[in-house]
Amino acid sequence: MCDTCGCGATDVRVVDPGSGAVTHTHDGVTHTHQSGEAHSHDGGLTVHTHEATPVDVAQPDETHEHPRTGSTTVELELDVLGKNDALAAETRAWLAARDLVAVNLMSSPGSGKTTLLERTIREATDRPVVVVEGDQETLLDAERIRAAGARAVQVNTGAGCHLDAEMFSAALDSLAPEPGSLVMVENVGNLVCPALFDLGERARVVVISVTEGDDKPLKYPHMFSAADLVVLNKIDLLPYVDFDVHALMRHARALRPGVRVLPVSARTGEGLGAWYGWLAGLHS
Amino acid sequence: MHELSITQDVVRTVVEHTEGRTVTGVRLRIGVLAGIVPDAVRFCFDLATQGTTLEGAWLEVTDEPGRGRCRTCGNEFDMPDLLPRCPCGSTDAEVVAGRSLVVTSVEVV
Numbered sequence: 317m318c319d320t321c322g323c324g325a326t327d328v329r330v331v332d333p334g335s336g337a338v339t340h341t342h343d344g345v346t347h348t349h350q351s352g353e354a355h356s357h358d359g360g361l362t363v364h365t366h367e368a369t370p371v372d373v374a375q376p377d378e379t380h381e382h383p384r385t386g387s388t389t390v391e392l393e394l395d396v397l398g399k400n401d402a403l404a405a406e407t408r409a410w411l412a413a414r415d416l417v418a419v420n421l422m423s424s425p426g427s428g429k430t431t432l433l434e435r436t437i438r439e440a441t442d443r444p445v446v447v448v449e450g451d452q453e454t455l456l457d458a459e460r461i462r463a464a465g466a467r468a469v470q471v472n473t474g475a476g477c478h479l480d481a482e483m484f485s486a487a488l489d490s491l492a493p494e495p496g497s498l499v500m501v502e503n504v505g506n507l508v509c510p511a512l513f514d515l516g517e518r519a520r521v522v523v524i525s526v527t528e529g530d531d532k533p534l535k536y537p538h539m540f541s542a543a544d545l546v547v548l549n550k551i552d553l554l555p556y557v558d559f560d561v562h563a564l565m566r567h568a569r570a571l572r573p574g575v576r577v578l579p580v581s582a583r584t585g586e587g588l589g590a591w592y593g594w595l596a597g598l599h600s
Numbered sequence: 601m602h603e604l605s606i607t608q609d610v611v612r613t614v615v616e617h618t619e620g621r622t623v624t625g626v627r628l629r630i631g632v633l634a635g636i637v638p639d640a641v642r643f644c645f646d647l648a649t650q651g652t653t654l655e656g657a658w659l660e661v662t663d664e665p666g667r668g669r670c671r672t673c674g675n676e677f678d679m680p681d682l683l684p685r686c687p688c689g690s691t692d693a694e695v696v697a698g699r700s701l702v703v704t705s706v707e708v709v
Contacts, residue, residue: 387624387707392617394703396609396628478602509602512635537682538635541695570683573671573692 400513403481407488407516411499417598418484418499420515422539423523424532425505428549430457432523432582432591433500434464439585440592443599444497448487450479450504457502467491478509481516498595507536518598525550526559533567541571545578545594552581603640606701607648610641613703615652623654625707631664633682633698638663657707666698 395401411418421429430449437445447468449457458470469487471479484501493499501517503510522543524532527550533540540546546568548561565577578594580587614623626645630636638661645659666679672690684693 387709389705390618390708391705392614392703393705394613394617396606396613396701396703399609399613476605480605508635512602512606534683541682570691573684 397512400481403485404514404516407481407485408518410488411516411518414493414495415599416493416495416497416499418501418515418517419595419598420501420503420510420517420520421523422503422507422510422520423505423525424507424528427505427523427525427528428582429502429505429523430460432547432549432580433466433502434460435582435585435588436500436592436595437461437464437466439588440498440595442596444494446491446493446497446499448479448484448491448499448501450483450502452476452504467493473504477504477506478513479503479515480513484515484517498599507532507539511536511538511542519544521545521547523547523549524564526553526557526561530560530564531567533564533571537571540568540575543568543572543575545576547591548577548579549582551579551586552584602635603637604644604648606636607641607644610645610701610703611648611652611654614654614706618653618706618708620653621708623657623706623708625658625660626654627660627662627704627706629662629664629700629702629704631666631698631700633666633679633695634664634701636701662704664698664700664702667696668693669696 407418421433423429433447437447445466447458447461447466449461449468449470450473451457451470452473452475454472455470458468461468469490471483471487473479473483479501488499491499501515520542522539522545524546526548546564548564551561554561561579568575568577576594578587578590580591582588610626610628614626628638628641630638630641641661642659649655649657666681667676668679668684668686669676670684670686670688670690671692671694673686673688675686675688676696677686677693679693679695679698682695684691684695686693
């Protein structure tokens with residue numbers, strides 16, 4: 317398991333892009349083989365291949381049956397994330413009834429979400445802005461938002477790496493935003509987990525900065541396939557980094573066809589007019 | 601770590617639907633496009649079931665293949681990953697299968 321975020325590194329594969337050789341561990345065995353090559357872990361008793369899919373989903377379970385002696389099978393067909401999605405739908409209706417628009421900002425740590433929010437609070441003055449801040453620890457971001465002039469609550473997720481519908485609902489109860497407000501959610505800095513959890517927001521925005529690399533969408537497809545808007549931040553640094561804006565747009569649109577990409581600098585203010593215009597359009 | 605909270609949701613879901621009976625096995629279906637790593641769910645399962653009616657239960661995971669529907673030609677096609685590539689050449693498609701996380705059945709005594 318990954319020491320940094322706790323995610324499932326038991327399924328990590330190391331791929332040599334030159335030879336196509338795959339090194340990975342499963343069933344307690346670490347081994348290297350060509351992608352798709354048939355191989356065995358038990359001296360040839362069973363042989364299997366790995367297709368070029370992200371995970372070996374059913375492989376350990378396709379070869380055996382679990383005992384059912386003395387037990388009864390109960391068919392359930394229950395959607396596990398259904399509870400989160402149902403709560404998110406309730407939140408969405410609650411927000412709509414109060415003319416509240418919620419925007420879920422997601423990115424890796426350090427892309428400039430908080431700076432973008434600080435500036436948005438100061439400059440997008442047509443309606444009140446309140447902020448839900450998600451971080452594993454500290455109140456630092458909520459304090460920055462308050463200093464910028466908006467009400468904010470901080471959700472500390474502890475070991476958790478994302479906000480979910482229950483956390484957002486509790487944050488809204490605490491914030492009690494006045495009708496007509498814009499509710500900005502700054503999700504936990506993480507390009508993986510937050511993509512899976514509907515909060516009840518109107519729109520999902522992925523923020524990426526030019527210091528991160530234009531191939532990020534291909535590396536984190538779940539996040540970008542869920543994006544309603546991509547904000548490309550720190551464009552004032554473009555002269556100093558190797559970042560191809562058109563490649564980023566191409567990669568983002570490969571995952572989310574037609575998605576709008578807004579190049580901005582939250583530091584200099586360049587491009588922020590389009591961002592404020594996009595936000596205002598959410599209320600109409 | 602979303603697999604831990606998801607596995608806890610799996611356990612909660614099963615407990616809510618088994619009326620206090622002892623659960624000896626759980627079968628899950630996880631879509632290959634769901635963004636959930638089955639091995640990580642397996643890793644978390646023993647921890648998440650401790651002290652519940654599922655303690656000691658086995659876990660079986662099967663996959664749900666990814667499918668997309670092309671917005672250009674209307675046909676469905678296999679999607680092993682989130683990059684849509686319809687055989688007609690279009691890259692504009694919606695995912696119609698492969699995102700699910702479903703408790704399909706359980707064994708109870």
